[in-house]
Amino acid sequence: MADAPLLLSNAAPNFEFGKRKRWADLVITELVDVLLLVLSRHANILYCGNGLKNTLGWNDTDILDQNFTDFIHEEDHGKFANVFQESLQSGEPILSTYVRLKGVSSTDLFELVGRPQMAASEDAENDTPLQVMFIVAKPFPSKSLETLNTYIELEEENERLQQRVAELRARAPLSSPSSPASPSSQKPVYAMSSTFPNQHPLAISPQVHSNDSFPEPVSAGPSSSNVEDDSNRKKKIPRKTGPSDQYACITCGQTNSPEWRKGPSGPKTLCNACGLRYAKQLKMQKQAEEASVAIM
Structure with missing residues (x-):
């Protein structure tokens, strides 16, 4: 019998994000919480990512072809210049350098990570490769740390308010236990009532007692009207809801398809x-097996 096609093997290939078309472009365009920059050897900004507006508030036209040091706080110029030149000369990456960057409305602390790279020169007459620096700037502290600080501040405020409430309760005057009870403070007592013949024998009516003695509570069973109401009440059936599934083809990595079909890994694994x-291929394999059985 002829060898089975590779697609029909028992071990289905694992889907990888790198199999998607233009996956590197997707990574760069979807990063909006960090700032991606490409600097020349003189620290001029050649490229900026989509996170510029979200992190610093500038537009592309505001910083392109500008020197990166113009957007760094004056006190951090020397620190950045030293690590930048040392990385270009040695070829080693820049690891966790903290500088303050100037935004539209504020100056915030950023963590810089960079790596030098040789790129092709745009000048046709000059074949010498151009040395550039890839910079990734991440805001510091992160949003998760800011959320944690807000939670701690709210906890401290809650504790302070609870202490204030305890102080106010301690200052409040205590009521005298020997003072006569006012009519409004008398508690209603429920007793058996058989005044009306049509009334349910276990019906109760409120009465007011002058002393603190109360009769034993009487437990009443469910009435027929309540049983009928419960039987007539419609049962609510919870609606099944769930998150929408996201499929990806295990062969080509496609995520958008008019219909998802069954594959070697199960239903809805192929576009x-x-x-x-x-x-x-399954049909051709089946025909080949039938032909081989017929010959035998």
């Missing part, structure tokens, strides 16, 4: 095109 090819 429409790969699923049709897979079904055709």
Whole structure:
């Protein structure tokens, strides 16, 4: 019998994010919480990512072709210049350098990580590669740390308010236990009532007692009207809700398909095109097996 196609093997290939088309561009365009920069050897800004507006508030036209040191706090110029030149000369990456960057409305602390890289020169007459620096600037502290600080501040405020409430309760005057009870403070006592013949024998009516002695509570069973109401009440059936599934083809990595088909790993693991090819291969394999059995 002929060898089975590779797609019909028992071990299905694992899907990897790197198999998607233009996955590197997706990573760069979806990073909006960090700042991606490409600097020349003179620290001029050649490229900026989509996170510029979200981190510093500037537009692309505001910083392109400008020197990166113009957006660094004056006290951090020397620190950045030293690590920048040392990285270009040695070829070693820049590891966790903290500088203050100037935004539209404020100056915030950022963590810089960089790596030098040789790129092709745009000048056709000059074949010498151009040395550039890739910079990733991440705001510090992160948003998770800011949320934690806000939670701690709210906890301290809650504790302070609880102490204030305890002080106010301690200052409040205590009521005398020997003072006569006012009519409004008398508690209603429920007793058996058989005044009306049509009333349920276990019906209770409120009465007011002058002393603190109360009769034993009488437990009443469910009335027929309550049973009928419970039987007539419609049962609410919870609606099943769940998050929408996100599928990806294990062969080509496609995430958008008009229909998801069955593959070697189970239902909805192949896109429409790969699923049709897979079904055709299955059909051809079945015909080949039937032909071999007929010959034998």
